[in-house]
Amino acid sequence: MLLRHTTAEPKVEREALTINPSKTCQPIGAMYAALGVHRCMPHSHGSQGCCSYHRSALTRHYKEPVVAGSSSFTEGSSVFGGQANLLEAITNLFSIYHADVVAVHTTCLSETIGDDVPQIVAKAIAEGRIPAGKHVIHASTPSYAGSHITGYASMVKSMVTSFAKRTDKRLNQVNLIPGFVEPSDMAELRRIANALGAKTVMFPDTSGVLNAPQTGKYEMYPKGGATVAEMVSAGDSLGSLALGPLAAGSAARHLEVQCKVPAQVLELPIGLRATDAFVDALRNLSGTVVPEGLMEERGQVMDFITDMHQYFHGKTAALAGDPDQLLPLAQFLRDIDIEVKYAVTGTPAPKWAKQMAAICGPKAKIKEGGGADLFQLHQWIKQEKVDLIFGGTYCKYIARDEDIPLLRYGFPIYDRVGHQYFPNVGYRGALRTLERILNALLDRQDRDAAEEGFELVM
Amino acid sequence: MDTAGILDARQASVGVAGDGPLALACEKPSVAGSVSQRACVFCGSRVVLYPVADALHLVHGPVGCAAYTWDIRGSLSSGPQLHRESFSTDLREMDVVFGGEKRLAASLDKLIPLHKPKAAFVYATCLVGLIGDDLGAVCRKASAKWGIPVVPVASEGFKGSKKDGYKAACDSLMQLVGTRAPAPLDPARPRINILGEFNIAGEAWTLRSYYERMGVEVGAIFTGDGRIDDICGAHGAQLNVVQCSGSMTHLAKAMEAKYGIPYIRVSYFGLEDTAEALYEVARKFEAVPGLLKRAQAVVLDEVSRVLPALEGYRAELKGRKAAL
Numbered sequence: 001m002l003l004r005h006t007t008a009e010p011k012v013e014r015e016a017l018t019i020n021p022s023k024t025c026q027p028i029g030a031m032y033a034a035l036g037v038h039r040c041m042p043h044s045h046g047s048q049g050c051c052s053y054h055r056s057a058l059t060r061h062y063k064e065p066v067v068a069g070s071s072s073f074t075e076g077s078s079v080f081g082g083q084a085n086l087l088e089a090i091t092n093l094f095s096i097y098h099a100d101v102v103a104v105h106t107t108c109l110s111e112t113i114g115d116d117v118p119q120i121v122a123k124a125i126a127e128g129r130i131p132a133g134k135h136v137i138h139a140s141t142p143s144y145a146g147s148h149i150t151g152y153a154s155m156v157k158s159m160v161t162s163f164a165k166r167t168d169k170r171l172n173q174v175n176l177i178p179g180f181v182e183p184s185d186m187a188e189l190r191r192i193a194n195a196l197g198a199k200t201v202m203f204p205d206t207s208g209v210l211n212a213p214q215t216g217k218y219e220m221y222p223k224g225g226a227t228v229a230e231m232v233s234a235g236d237s238l239g240s241l242a243l244g245p246l247a248a249g250s251a252a253r254h255l256e257v258q259c260k261v262p263a264q265v266l267e268l269p270i271g272l273r274a275t276d277a278f279v280d281a282l283r284n285l286s287g288t289v290v291p292e293g294l295m296e297e298r299g300q301v302m303d304f305i306t307d308m309h310q311y312f313h314g315k316t317a318a319l320a321g322d323p324d325q326l327l328p329l330a331q332f333l334r335d336i337d338i339e340v341k342y343a344v345t346g347t348p349a350p351k352w353a354k355q356m357a358a359i360c361g362p363k364a365k366i367k368e369g370g371g372a373d374l375f376q377l378h379q380w381i382k383q384e385k386v387d388l389i390f391g392g393t394y395c396k397y398i399a400r401d402e403d404i405p406l407l408r409y410g411f412p413i414y415d416r417v418g419h420q421y422f423p424n425v426g427y428r429g430a431l432r433t434l435e436r437i438l439n440a441l442l443d444r445q446d447r448d449a450a451e452e453g454f455e456l457v458m
Numbered sequence: 459m460d461t462a463g464i465l466d467a468r469q470a471s472v473g474v475a476g477d478g479p480l481a482l483a484c485e486k487p488s489v490a491g492s493v494s495q496r497a498c499v500f501c502g503s504r505v506v507l508y509p510v511a512d513a514l515h516l517v518h519g520p521v522g523c524a525a526y527t528w529d530i531r532g533s534l535s536s537g538p539q540l541h542r543e544s545f546s547t548d549l550r551e552m553d554v555v556f557g558g559e560k561r562l563a564a565s566l567d568k569l570i571p572l573h574k575p576k577a578a579f580v581y582a583t584c585l586v587g588l589i590g591d592d593l594g595a596v597c598r599k600a601s602a603k604w605g606i607p608v609v610p611v612a613s614e615g616f617k618g619s620k621k622d623g624y625k626a627a628c629d630s631l632m633q634l635v636g637t638r639a640p641a642p643l644d645p646a647r648p649r650i651n652i653l654g655e656f657n658i659a660g661e662a663w664t665l666r667s668y669y670e671r672m673g674v675e676v677g678a679i680f681t682g683d684g685r686i687d688d689i690c691g692a693h694g695a696q697l698n699v700v701q702c703s704g705s706m707t708h709l710a711k712a713m714e715a716k717y718g719i720p721y722i723r724v725s726y727f728g729l730e731d732t733a734e735a736l737y738e739v740a741r742k743f744e745a746v747p748g749l750l751k752r753a754q755a756v757v758l759d760e761v762s763r764v765l766p767a768l769e770g771y772r773a774e775l776k777g778r779k780a781a782l
Contacts, residue, residue, distance in 0.1 A: 002539045002542060003539075003543065004539070005540060005543070005572070005573045012568055014568060016547065016560070016561040016564040016565055016568075017545070017546070017548065017564070017565040017568055017569070018521055018524070018544075018545075018546045018547075018548040019543065019544065019545055020528070020544050021521050021524065021525050021528075021548070023525070024521060024522050024525035024526065025520050025521055025522025025523075025525065026522075027522070028522070043491070046584070047498045047584055047615045047616040048494055048497065048498060048619075049497045049498020049499070049500055049501045049615045049620075050522070050615075051494070052494070052495060052496060052497045052498075052501070053497070053501070053522070053523075053526035053527075054526070056526075056530075057526055060530075067493050068493065069490075069491045069492065069493055070488070070490070070491075070492075071491070072487065072488040072489065072492070072494065072496075074616065075616055075617050077616070078584075078587075078588065084490075085490040086490070088489070088490040088491055089490040090491065091491065092465060092489065092490065092491030092492060093491045096463050096465060096491075096492070097493065107584070108519075108520050108554075108584060108585045109585070109588065109615070109616055112554060112585060112588045112589070113588065142551070143520035143521070143522050143585070144549050144550050144551050144553070144554050144585065145550065145551050147521075346521070370548065370550075375543075394528065397542075
């Protein structure tokens, strides 16, 4: 047993300790968001380990080369400040790598020594280090606050504050601001919008960047990503839909204040209800009607649930991951009568915990922030088992030790592929999730059935 | 295709075979703004110490440092698996302001009774270096309280490159070496330590089997499939055999200075290097009868297995070019 040291008891009160985290630090979220901008080079203002770690984590998750620059702090820069490093970095990133946008995020190192990134960028502009038509945007992402979700939210907010402009002309388009989801999810959001006939601007958009096709040629900047022109135009849109309050809410609210673009903050369209809400909001904003095709997709989800409900009913699940994903997922599981017994997210999210408790019922154990980690989840599972675990790759230790099927969900997924190609959002995503759940449950039933109880048809 | 030029400061670090002698510049810090594969001091220490499977590895810093280094190297253990878990003090904003020592002490007080490790390594990160926590003091107190070695690792990320992290890890290992009486020596079986082997895919087991078949006892492996007791008694070996010299020569030199243990540097890359490594060890123990003969027997045995298997690759790879 790999986690043989984890026991059901004792209760380990842990404000000051995380064992097997269900979160990571802010900068990687900022780096991921920046990759959703066309021809953008993310840049880590700190020591070079951070940047290498974020790049390798994203590369493992997407099986794509992730490129980013680092300010490569030394002991000297940590004492005297990182201004010289960032100025040199800006020059190099534009002259060597020909980026259109450089997206700088900070680290705990540069935050703690108090580097003033806006001032350094202003100096870079004054010194002519930023070529005409090119841009440097920045987000403050101290690793000791929030989580990777907070970092993602800060960089997306920075896209708004750096680019969105209000002109006299209102454009017949809707801003879609996805939370921390996969490129496949972002592509699916656009497909749904297109099916509705709604014109949209989506940022960030990592589709076509982190799930780009093999062409035999290396492209440092693949075709995908939101363009600067699109983000500028977001200030003239009819409205914004932020999908996921923690990861996308802040950007939409800033856009409302900055450019008077009305913001609606929705759940990520995971499962039936949340997708209905998204489709409805998009339909209303863009003044379009829901086409037959989408209704068919929805009908198929309904049909699947009706046909297979007997296998879902009364099953139990444990969830680990990001709050914006877990909330609509929990709702979806409840809607198909799977009981959510446990949910943890390391991301601080007190409001989420209350909402989760309302969805999952009084018996469910829900924990967020400090001490909400996979060790806690494992202890709960040891006390009372569940039928399914939803979470990233690191849940596989628990799944193996306790012999429970794991549905890989969220970030990071290092040991499987598919998440970059097949969405979890929308009706198609709901159908995929249903299929995965059913397969996991029925494979288990087949494996565990006594010979006389082994069924062919099921 | 997008192409990137070579930074002026990096011209001397890139070479193409055939363009004259390859005098590559190395040990230079990265240029800010370059896309670099290089890592930090913490990363260096973490990879060197992480394979010690019965130790607690507590990362004192924000959660990321622990999250990104959580079991990613896959160092194999034949026994305990404690090294595969991720422990972080998960420093928060208030700790940055008021210091993280209390949080560290509290974490050790939870983890040591919970997991009963043979020892604990406490890694410093960038943030800890900046806020100035006294790791040494907290570790000494925890060590006295729980009766196991609690060893600080001076791996503040910004202090240099990954290489400096190797050195910090070696310094931490040196704090353990010599703290336990080694097993008595068998005069017929010379004893070595293997340094710089991390058992990523079971290589430490392969090497151990070669040496044991030669009649050489392997005391400690630094640090693949590593155990605290072996490390603490490693000063009982007669020779240190260093493979990854970049990471472990510092430890070999320190053990030579303190305990008079000589060291040799070897390579196990390829048939010739591996054979030469075994012969070199045999030659160091000339007084032991039959050792060289047994080494030759091991090499003969292995080469006759491997050589035929290589033929297919050789045919495919002949004439191919590589970039390193």
